Amino acid sequence: MNMFKPSVIVLALSTALLGCQQDTGPQKDKVTIEKNPYPSTYKPHSTSSTLITNATVLTGTGERINDADVYIVDGKISQVGKDLSVSADTTIDAAGKWVTPGIIDNHSHLGAYPSPGVESHQDGNEMINPNTAQVWVEHSVWPQDPGFNRAREGGITSLQILPGSANLFGGRAVTLKNVPSETMQGMKFPDAPYGLKMACGENPKRVYGGQGVAPTTRMGNMAGYREAWIEASEYKRAWEQYEAEYAAGLNPDAPHRDIKLDTLRGVLDGEILIHNHCYKAEEMAMMIDLSKEFGYHAGTFHHGIEAYKVADLLGENGNCAALWPDWWGFKMEAYDMSLENVAIVDAAKNSCAVIHSDSDTTIQRLNHEAAKVMYSANEVGFDIKEEDAIKWITYNAAKSLGVEELTGSIAAGKQADVVIWDQSPFSVYSKAEKVFIDGAKVYDRQDSKYQAVSDFMLGQR
Amino acid sequence: MNKFKLSILTGALLSSSAVFAQVTAITNATVHTLTSQGVLENATVVIENGKIKAVNPQSFNADVTVDAQGKILTPGLIGSMNHLGLVEVGAVSRSVDAYDKSGLEFDPSSAFNPRSSLIPYARKGGVTQNVSVPSLPWGESGVFSGLAFVADLSGEFGSVTDRKTALIVDLGAVSDDGSRAASVQAFSKKLSEQKAKLTAKKDKKKDKDPSAEEKLLIQVLNGKLPIVASASRASQLLELIKLKKQFGLNLIIEGADDAVLVKDELAKAEVPVIVSSVSNLPTGFDALHAHLGNAGELEKAGVKVILNVAGDGSHNVYQMRYNAGIAVANGMTHQGALKAMTVNVADAFGIEGGKIAKGERADVVLWTADPFEFSTRVDKIWINGEQVTTESRHDKLRERYTTDSSMPRGYTK
Numbered sequence: 001m002n003m004f005k006p007s008v009i010v011l012a013l014s015t016a017l018l019g020c021q022q023d024t025g026p027q028k029d030k031v032t033i034e035k036n037p038y039p040s041t042y043k044p045h046s047t048s049s050t051l052i053t054n055a056t057v058l059t060g061t062g063e064r065i066n067d068a069d070v071y072i073v074d075g076k077i078s079q080v081g082k083d084l085s086v087s088a089d090t091t092i093d094a095a096g097k098w099v100t101p102g103i104i105d106n107h108s109h110l111g112a113y114p115s116p117g118v119e120s121h122q123d124g125n126e127m128i129n130p131n132t133a134q135v136w137v138e139h140s141v142w143p144q145d146p147g148f149n150r151a152r153e154g155g156i157t158s159l160q161i162l163p164g165s166a167n168l169f170g171g172r173a174v175t176l177k178n179v180p181s182e183t184m185q186g187m188k189f190p191d192a193p194y195g196l197k198m199a200c201g202e203n204p205k206r207v208y209g210g211q212g213v214a215p216t217t218r219m220g221n222m223a224g225y226r227e228a229w230i231e232a233s234e235y236k237r238a239w240e241q242y243e244a245e246y247a248a249g250l251n252p253d254a255p256h257r258d259i260k261l262d263t264l265r266g267v268l269d270g271e272i273l274i275h276n277h278c279y280k281a282e283e284m285a286m287m288i289d290l291s292k293e294f295g296y297h298a299g300t301f302h303h304g305i306e307a308y309k310v311a312d313l314l315g316e317n318g319n320c321a322a323l324w325p326d327w328w329g330f331k332m333e334a335y336d337m338s339l340e341n342v343a344i345v346d347a348a349k350n351s352c353a354v355i356h357s358d359s360d361t362t363i364q365r366l367n368h369e370a371a372k373v374m375y376s377a378n379e380v381g382f383d384i385k386e387e388d389a390i391k392w393i394t395y396n397a398a399k400s401l402g403v404e405e406l407t408g409s410i411a412a413g414k415q416a417d418v419v420i421w422d423q424s425p426f427s428v429y430s431k432a433e434k435v436f437i438d439g440a441k442v443y444d445r446q447d448s449k450y451q452a453v454s455d456f457m458l459g460q461r
Numbered sequence: 462m463n464k465f466k467l468s469i470l471t472g473a474l475l476s477s478s479a480v481f482a483q484v485t486a487i488t489n490a491t492v493h494t495l496t497s498q499g500v501l502e503n504a505t506v507v508i509e510n511g512k513i514k515a516v517n518p519q520s521f522n523a524d525v526t527v528d529a530q531g532k533i534l535t536p537g538l539i540g541s542m543n544h545l546g547l548v549e550v551g552a553v554s555r556s557v558d559a560y561d562k563s564g565l566e567f568d569p570s571s572a573f574n575p576r577s578s579l580i581p582y583a584r585k586g587g588v589t590q591n592v593s594v595p596s597l598p599w600g601e602s603g604v605f606s607g608l609a610f611v612a613d614l615s616g617e618f619g620s621v622t623d624r625k626t627a628l629i630v631d632l633g634a635v636s637d638d639g640s641r642a643a644s645v646q647a648f649s650k651k652l653s654e655q656k657a658k659l660t661a662k663k664d665k666k667k668d669k670d671p672s673a674e675e676k677l678l679i680q681v682l683n684g685k686l687p688i689v690a691s692a693s694r695a696s697q698l699l700e701l702i703k704l705k706k707q708f709g710l711n712l713i714i715e716g717a718d719d720a721v722l723v724k725d726e727l728a729k730a731e732v733p734v735i736v737s738s739v740s741n742l743p744t745g746f747d748a749l750h751a752h753l754g755n756a757g758e759l760e761k762a763g764v765k766v767i768l769n770v771a772g773d774g775s776h777n778v779y780q781m782r783y784n785a786g787i788a789v790a791n792g793m794t795h796q797g798a799l800k801a802m803t804v805n806v807a808d809a810f811g812i813e814g815g816k817i818a819k820g821e822r823a824d825v826v827l828w829t830a831d832p833f834e835f836s837t838r839v840d841k842i843w844i845n846g847e848q849v850t851t852e853s854r855h856d857k858l859r860e861r862y863t864t865d866s867s868m869p870r871g872y873t874k
Contacts, residue, residue: 115742146743202552308862309870328855329579329776331552338859361739361772368783371835379838380859428786428834460749 031254040188044438051088060101060394060409064387072416075439102157102417104397107356114145125164134260135171146454154364155432157417165277170197200278229294232264274299279333281309308344320352320400325372343377367425490529508823511846537589537824539806543774546573567607581853586779589824627687693747695722718748724762733809737771738788757792786833
């Protein structure tokens with residue numbers, strides 16, 4: 001950490017005193033940082049067209065269209081509406097069935113904490129330092145986690161894998177398309193921004209406090225974030241200065257590369273989105289101020305048991321809140337649960353309420369999780385309809401991940417990530433029947449040909 | 462069962478005596494009796510003194526008559542295998558009384574807190590009774606974690622209705638360097654030794670009174686104290702069936718992820734099985750056959766199935782009815798799923814409740830519609846004959862933050 005600070009001084013001196021000497025010599029090769037060294041190799045493979053007819057369509061953007069058709073061409077939604085006069089390679093009669101955008105979970109640990117949950121599969125928390133912004137959870141993802149298949153059978157088409165919450169900065173998160181693959185890169189969502197996992201509250205202070213290392217308190221948590229952002233700001237300034245001088249024809253030395261600070265700088269540059277494990281109202285308010293102090297956006301608050309207490313603040317600041325409908329009481333910061341949390345957050349102006357799983361079990365039924373909230377809230381005076389509630393697990397989740405222009409809704413031009421449900425997905429008896437990712441059928445409940453099996457499960461008896 | 466039924470009386474005396482003699486009639490209900498009477502349409506259920514006085518009597522006098530308007534009335538649901546009443550906040554150690562190292566004899570029932578905020582919340586899910594169990598402390602391994610007990614969810618003092626209800630044993634996969642074979646050996650050895658003592662010649666001069674542990678083991682051997690054994694691997698479930706036969710155990714198996722592989726053997730041996738209907742991941746090598754359809758498969762094979770809530774089943778036992786819906790969506794019958802949360806639990810643990818019939822505990826729930834659906838709410842709920850609320854502090858929090866006030870929220874109560 002400290003090794004960086006002298007180099008700022010050196011750099012400043014070199015600019016001020018030695019600038020004219022550098023002008024004369026030939027420029028060295030410019031040092032650039034490869035921002036995408038583990039690029040996606042996922043290629044949508046559907047070139048055929050599909051027409052889904054006569055379904056109850058929830059678009060994901062607040063609209064419900066009864067007896068509607070969805071036309072998919074070349075992996076994209078081409079048209080949605082009633083009585084489309086088009087022909088397709090495959091037509092699916094979906095009378096009596098419901099169609100929604102593919103379900104998106106913005107909080108999963110699949111692949112990093114996979115099944116079976118054996119000793120050698122605990123790859124989600126690098127518990128060596130409260131700041132491990134240098135780790136990328138994609139390097140832990142085991143694509144053969146059978147949980148990916150179970151999630152797909154529940155309609156999950158995209159998901160964000162996050163590091164755990166032991167650290168103030170847990171590392172980079174990655175967004176995946178939920179397709180079977182032998183490699184992480186084969187699942188990686190093309191052009192999705194990276195996330196950075198941060199954690200408030202009890203977990204970091206318990207993990208490090210227990211070791212007698214900072215943070216041992218919530219104020220220690222805040223100090224830890226601030227020190228890190230100061231360092232990151234200096235790093236950003238050093239690189240910008242290097243780039244500016246180089247562009248001016250000078251021959252500066254590149255700053256020392258630090259992959260931890262690369263990630264934090266990515267946040268300051270607006271390229272990496274914050275995903276902040278944070279339960280309590282007062283902590284969310286402070287994390288928003290922290291982001292303003294250092295000039296980045298506080299992103300999405302995850303778990304947010306008390307988000308309903310600051311729903312207006314979250315809306316004003318444009319934060320998404322990714323929440324459970326009913327988990328509570330496992331620790332003190334999860335005590336003030338309200339079954340209507342998601343609904344109250346959703347009702348605020350400019351809101352972005354998301355339902356997440358953080359679970360290899362409930363990820364299989366995020367539609368049920370949304371149903372719990374919708375019915376519970378309507379019982380106490382809210383008026384939430386299916387076309388509203390579906391947003392929590394589609395469009396809003398996509399927005400939280402920065403991919404809402406690409407997926408999360410059924411609209412012309414969007415990636416054809418689509419689920420056909422056997423009935424209203426808000427019934428406890430509902431099941432996903434067919435799931436499409438970029439127009440390709442990736443799951444069919446009636447056809448075992450489209451039911452992927454993990455290597456791990458093959459031949460087990 | 463020779464257990465402490467006295468506590469029911471105590472509970473009744475402690476709860477509000479003013480309304481105690483009141484007779485309540487619930488009329489025009491669709492009553493799921495869960496007895497041989499099946500489902501009764503337009504039926505009347507009369508409640509008095511904490512008991513069901515009559516089902517469909519020719520005539521009745523009631524102080525209060527509730528017109529159910531055709532809605533569904535079921536027995537109250539019975540949660541099991543959680544720490545309800547023994548935990549307020551999981552990570553607040555002084556609010557948790559479920560974990561102890563003392564083993565076989567550990568009876569946590571005296572720590573049951575009827576005022577816990579988890580209890581009214583559980584009632585939102587139509588849960589009226591619960592089988593609470595102890596666990597070994599985190600990181601400890603061992604065979605015996607202690608004794609289960611039963612409480613009603615009235616929230617009143619004295620609501621523990623049955624103590625020493627079952628002995629909880631862990632015979633499944635062992636972490637650290639242990640072997641499950643050693644667990645079974647240790648269990649079997651205890652039983653054999655006790656059996657030998659019982660069959661040995663009596664010597665009035667030498668024989669001491671049996672110790673507390675010995676008394677429990679005697680009850681295990683005469684089948685009066687059920688054993689709940691956690692295990693999942695199919696071959697081990699067969700071992701447990703052998704133990705049941707060898708010692709005449711009243712055996713219940715919990716977990717049982719791979720039970721479908723030996724479902725016929727379990728049915729034949731009349732072993733009830735406690736499962737979570739949403740467990741469908743190979744969480745370990747003992748659970749390679751976990752599947753959403755398992756509850757239905759076991760039911761079809763004739764196994765007495767009990768549904769519970771895995772994970773944090775203490776704070777969220779209210780979800781049990783949703784899990785039943787998921788079981789039904791994947792092959793279980795609707796009546797079977799209802800039984801798996803009521804009469805099957807009562808029968809397996811030998812406790813009262815779980816049925817709507819004359820003389821049964823008056824724990825009943827009136828639902829706005831299908832009890833398993835998200836769109837359904839508990840309309841009214843009676844525990845021990847008294848109507849109770851489903852409101853919990855969670856509702857107070859919601860009200861505070863959704864009520865307009867010119868003053869800071871802290872003044873909204």
